[in-house]
Every structure is written in structure tokens, then in C-alpha cells.
Amino acid sequence: MFDQNSPKPAIRFLTKHVVIRTAQLGWEGLGNGKLLAAAEKEGFEVLVTCERNLKYQQNFTGRTIAIVVLPSGRWPVVRDQLRGSDRGNRHSTARKLQRDSIQASV
Numbered sequence: 001m002f003d004q005n006s007p008k009p010a011i012r013f014l015t016k017h018v019v020i021r022t023a024q025l026g027w028e029g030l031g032n033g034k035l036l037a038a039a040e041k042e043g044f045e046v047l048v049t050c051e052r053n054l055k056y057q058q059n060f061t062g063r064t065i066a067i068v069v070l071p072s073g074r075w076p077v078v079r080d081q082l083r084g085s086d087r088g089n090r091h092s093t094a095r096k097l098q099r100d101s102i103q104a105s106v
Contacts, residue, residue, distance in 0.1 A: 001039055003049035004028050007075035010048070013082055020044075032058055040065050 002011065002021045011019045022028055025042075027035060032054055039047055046066045050073040051057075060067075070078050
């Protein structure tokens, strides 16, 4: 699931995943805690967000959802991170970014 602050063009890097934006569910107004609870209740496995302070605002003990924190809500910044030095293989770069973000968030 993509949080409302995540740049929409990043979705095309997740070709092997079903991506739903919080706006599609009418969840734009939910605070982080309620959003995480609702996402887990609905069976979402991953939340992609740009909320870099989330790890300081929420207690992740007992959470079942993985959190991927993008470096910015601005597409050019995220695009450059996804491309990285591995321009020929955007999927491996996206996986690395995802893995690094999850480790930083937990």
C-alpha cells in the first residue's frame, strides 16, 4: 500500500506487486497509527511511505506490516535513488532500497 505522500510514479518499479494507494481506500485522513492498524486489518503486507519520523512516532512491537520509508516525497529524488549506480537493473536497486528502508524502520 502506498501512503498519500509517496510519489505515484514509483509504483511502476513494483511490477510484481499489487499496489493500492491510501486515497483509493478513502484513508487519506487517517493518522499513522490508525493507518497502520487499518492496513494490517485489511491484510496489507507492506506500507510504502515518505514519513521518515514514523519510527519515532509509532511502536512497532507486534506489528505484522513491513514499512518501507522512501528518502523523499519528491519523485526526482526517489527516481534517482531507485536508479542509483545500477542503471541497468532497476528491480535490484528497488529491492536494495526496500531492504535498507525496512531495516531502518524496524
